Amino acid sequence: MDSITAVPPALWCQGFFLGAAGGILALQVLPRDVRSTLMDYGARRPSDGSSSGGQKKTKAALLTSLASYGQVPHSWFWHFYVLSVSWSAFWAWQYVQRGAVMAALAEAQARSTAASPSMELGRVFLAWTMLAVQGSRRLYxxxxxxxxxxxxxLFVHWALALAFYTALNISVWIEGSGTILESWKSQQPTVLLTSRVPSALAIFFAAWVKQNECHRYLAGLKKYTFPSGGVFSYLVCPHYTCECVIYLAISFMAAPPGSLLNTSVLCGLAFVAVNLGATAHGTKQWYAQKFGAEQVAGRWRMIPFVF
Structure with missing residues (x-):
């Protein structure tokens, strides 16, 4: 029991992110019809388990039938962002009130990483604000x-996303635990403008605005229309690209002294990249089947020049 409690909270968050990412990667080795049933949602989700071959069709139909018992409406996506914004508000309240929950986590983190530098308080506030702004816009x-x-x-998708936003909202401040605890004892001025702040905010808001443009563009398309305007001419899922850049900017902002990136948020980014990368791969295949392979030929799925 002592060995479990000795593990810093940041490491628990990192382990969750990487474990979830590993699980998604493991699913990629499954047969395509099985993988599609377990991972796809929205228009790409199979409805009847149809596939070539009678035995394959029967197995896929059985899996689809079993999976149907653990489904929730796709419209429940808003739950993720309500939770994220709620956690942002909760941790802000905990900081102002010197709450017991934040204190317990911060003390556990500080004990385990006493020799490691802590995030500057100003960057804790800014990273928290960036995540709150992102969650608020997505909720809108x-x-x-x-x-x-x-x-x-699938219910597991819904539950996994809720767990992700819970862990991410801890990750943006947990590596600043030492500074948070110290700020409760002394009234040191908070420095918001440091050398990396302008670049981190510029990257964040550039991706933030572009993602909103992508979502508005997709929302304006007629049902099942092939997206081809703007950055969609080069990327299948540029809104996923923006999502990754947003978390990269938060990780850059939240890095402790001497580090380029915040490890906990970076692990969260790894999960996002794997999860959205798998979805982008499936989206490109679905576009090729529905609109023709020539429509998506030469387009990157999510990461320019890489994937």
Whole structure:
């Protein structure tokens, strides 16, 4: 028991992110029809388990039938962002009130990493604000921009996303635990403008604005229309690219002294990249089947010149 409690909270978050990413990677070795049933949602989700071959069709149909018992509406995406914004508000309240939950986590982290430098308090505030702004915009888009989906997603997808946003909201401040605890004892001024702040904010808001543009563009398309304007001419899922850049900017902002990136947020980015990368791969295949392979030929899925 002591060995478990001795593990710093940041390491628990990192382990969750990397474990979840590893699980998604492991699913990629499954047969395509099985993988599609377990991972796809929205328009790409198989509805009848159809595949070539009678035995394959029967197995896929059986798996689809079993999976249907663990489904939730795709429109529940807004739950993720309500939770994220709620966690942002909760941790802000905990800091202002010197709450017991933040204190317990911060003390556990500080004990385990006493020799490691802690994030500057100003960058803790800024990283928290960046995540809160991202969650707020995505919540707004769920209600006022994107079209509500009627297709289901698996319950495990929903639960995994809720766990992700919970861990991410801890990750943006946990490596600043020492500084947080110290700020409760003394009234040192908080420095917000440091050398990396302008570049981190510039990268963040550039990706933030572009992702909103992508979501508005997709929402304006007629049902099942092939997206081909702007950055969609070069990338299948540029909104996923923006999502990754947003978390990269937060990781850059939240890095402790002497580090380029915040390890906990970076592990969260690894999960996002793997998860969205798998979705982008499936999206490109679906586009090729529905609109023709020539439509997506030469387009990167998510990461220019790489994937």
């Amino acid at each position: 888009e769920c209600f006022f921009v994107t079209k509500p989906g009627h297709t289901p997603m």
